[in-house]
Amino acid sequence: MKFTKRNIYIVLVIVITIAIDQISKILVRTSIQPRNEFQPGERISVIGDMFIMMNVENTGAFLGMGSDLNPTLRIILLLILPILVLGFVLRHILKDTSIDKWSLFAFASIIGGGIANVYDRIVYGSVTDFFFIDLGGVFRTGIFNMADLSVTTGMIILVFVSFGKKKKDEDIEQTA
Template identity: 35%
Template sequence: MKTFKSRLIVVLVVVGVTVGLDQWTKYLATVHLQGEPDQFFFNGVLRLTHVHNTGAFLSIGSGLNDFWRPLLLNLFPALLLVALLYYIFKEKFLNGWQVVALALIVGGGLSNIVDRLLYGHVVDMLHLKAFGLQTGIFNVADMAIMGGMFIMLPFALRPAPSPEEERETAG
């Protein structure tokens, strides 16, 4: 994906849909699950619950004091998202899948940062358990971040373009 305009459209759509869907599901979880018993589906594989997570993924950082928590859970991730956006628009060798993947990461991160800034916590509501394994409790933003990382994995494992390939692409 070569042009700034095409990347901008993809980023705006993916980030907008990610943030919108995440915020909507958090709203639904708050309205329908807060204070209610957990809901189980698919023979207990999926559990819907309502949790206020003051930390990051798997509640990491929830025990930090009021100085470090905003710094490490809001400012640092926000700087990473700005760096990702810069990379999306400046790296000429990104293809469409990579732009979508990075935009998913930005959208998920942005939505969780917005929650921490507005409410002091993130709402998590999804929990999976099957075959003796289980996840932590997570939300749609976390799924977007992990989905983006999953999409990027094959690209991260392939060799970097050779100088000849870079010249061919540039020329």
């Protein structure tokens, strides 16, 4: 890997994403009583009942999916496969210099969030989730963490960039 400004930017976004996620999880693990099978755990109201923090150890993936899988399948689907995909995406963004800055940021955020959650699964056997949003039933999330937020933000940016490119391509076709 060449040390270009672009590659340093990619690595920096990934490292900062991982650092923010891991620091937030350390703070949650040390300061919020976790939920387990015997007790509901501590719930900290940040903004009324709309924004709540709690400590939940998630042994599955998104919203706990996969937590009931047998251990071998869980290792394949929640560790090996994500590591391979993250590696391929990282290789792609390092090699393809035609990727625009917004997409580059989005991909690096996704990779950073993915690495942070894979790290948790390897080191702790689960992923610490702690944010919950409920806007009066109009909008409600599952319990998530900063890595999840980074991955989701990256995906949303990619969708907007994709629509922008599609619109630009349509405009070019109409003028031609």
